Amino acid sequence: GYEQRRNELYSWDGMKRGTEPFLVIQHTILGEGRLDFGGVRHKLQMGQTMLVTMPHAHRYWLERGGHWEYFWFILSGREALRMAREVLAVAGPILQPSRDGAAHLADACHALLTRQLTPAQASVLGYQALAVLHDAAFAGASPRPALAPELARVLVHIETNLGGDLRVDALAQAAGLSRTKCARRMDRVERLLTASEMKVADIARVTGFADANYLSKAFRRHRGLSPMEFRAQRDEAV
Structure with a gap:
């Protein structure tokens, strides 16, 4: 859609737009809007694009006496929401596409x-x-940072013991970490698999594993399931 708002009541609350998940892309042509995203306030200025998902704790609005001209898209579907969450995790809700990108929009x-x-x-x-x-x-x-030494030791242990002991205790010993710290890392992996649609490769990246392959092997030893099998159990329970 396309709209112009001038000195009028215009406000959308991300927690009051139903329970079905969807996303909004809104590109500012002229003027300025406001966005409160999880308690952080942003200005939505010319050339910027807002990305938000629903339901979510945010609100966007036009200030009294203001002017906001924009066009927007609404998308739904699992893959669209997965892509949106990836973008939000990296860049947040306000993006500045290139001139060509804005023209494509x-x-x-x-x-x-x-x-x-x-x-x-x-x-x-x-x-x-x-x-x-x-x-x-x-x-x-930014380029991917180098692995911490303890994680590098875990990867070496996994590579050289693919048919051996890859339980949390063994991985913790190889890393020189406590079992509790290793278990917490696996807990974080489980939370991301359960609460997000992130790819396994992206979960591996943010939890310190070299790639999806290493994470899958360690996770299977920890839970007896691959990450995708674990996620499938979540989907079956919904």
């Missing part, structure tokens, strides 16, 4: 507004818009 919105599209064609345009934000978020991502 505008073209996609214009096509959705003016052309008669099949649901499949509309979905393609929506995902293209989300891909612009994904590119903007990860284009300037």
